[in-house]
Amino acid sequence: MKNIDFYFSIGSTYTFLTITRILDIEKNHDVKFNWKPFSVRVIMKEMNNIPFPKDKKNKVEYMWRDIERRAERYGFFAKTPVPYPLSEFDLANKIAILGLSEEWGIDYVRHTYKKWFQENKEPAIEPSISEVCKELNLNKDEIILKANSTEIQKKYEKNTDNARKNKIFGSPSFLVNNEVFWGDDRMEDAIIWSKKISKI
Numbered sequence: 001m002k003n004i005d006f007y008f009s010i011g012s013t014y015t016f017l018t019i020t021r022i023l024d025i026e027k028n029h030d031v032k033f034n035w036k037p038f039s040v041r042v043i044m045k046e047m048n049n050i051p052f053p054k055d056k057k058n059k060v061e062y063m064w065r066d067i068e069r070r071a072e073r074y075g076f077f078a079k080t081p082v083p084y085p086l087s088e089f090d091l092a093n094k095i096a097i098l099g100l101s102e103e104w105g106i107d108y109v110r111h112t113y114k115k116w117f118q119e120n121k122e123p124a125i126e127p128s129i130s131e132v133c134k135e136l137n138l139n140k141d142e143i144i145l146k147a148n149s150t151e152i153q154k155k156y157e158k159n160t161d162n163a164r165k166n167k168i169f170g171s172p173s174f175l176v177n178n179e180v181f182w183g184d185d186r187m188e189d190a191i192i193w194s195k196k197i198s199k200i
């Protein structure tokens with residue numbers, strides 16, 4: 001089984017498409033994705049890159065419609081526009097890091113994205129955070145406290161630093177033997193590459 005590092009940020013719009021289909025892709029292609037939440041916001045600020053600024057109305061409208069079209073192509077739906085950018089971006093991703101260390105992280109990310117893109121509920125704030133915690137039988141206050149701990153903050157910063165060192169600049173990104181594949185539409189390319197290098 002091939003291993004692929006999956007760098008993502010809750011707050012990235014196109015990552016909804018990846019999150020929704022990644023488990024089926026993993027099963028159907030006999031690969032293992034290593035989930036690595038990081039702060040794409042920090043990296044984009046370092047590059048002076050604002051991907052969808054409010055003053056670029058046509059580009060923003062295209063993004064929303066493109067996500068809807070691609071979701072339909074994949075067999076699910078997105079109801080856009082959604083709240084963007086996130087007011088609790090860092091908390092959303094630190095909860096993901098905590099959850100991945102406690103075996104509920106993938107479910108948390110998937111539930112959170114579903115509420116964001118199909119129910120118009122912004123991640124890591126009410127009512128989304130309470131609903132997700134209830135669905136996963138988690139204590140919301142305890143989760144937030146742990147997510148804001150120094151330990152989780154250090155893991156978050158480490159993931160972001162590793163993304164930077166590997167020249168990752170966007171979410172979602174897939175890393176295969178130092179090769180970066182950026183974008184939901186490059187997930188299958190990353191899988192093909194991982195199998196190609198195993199034959200070398």
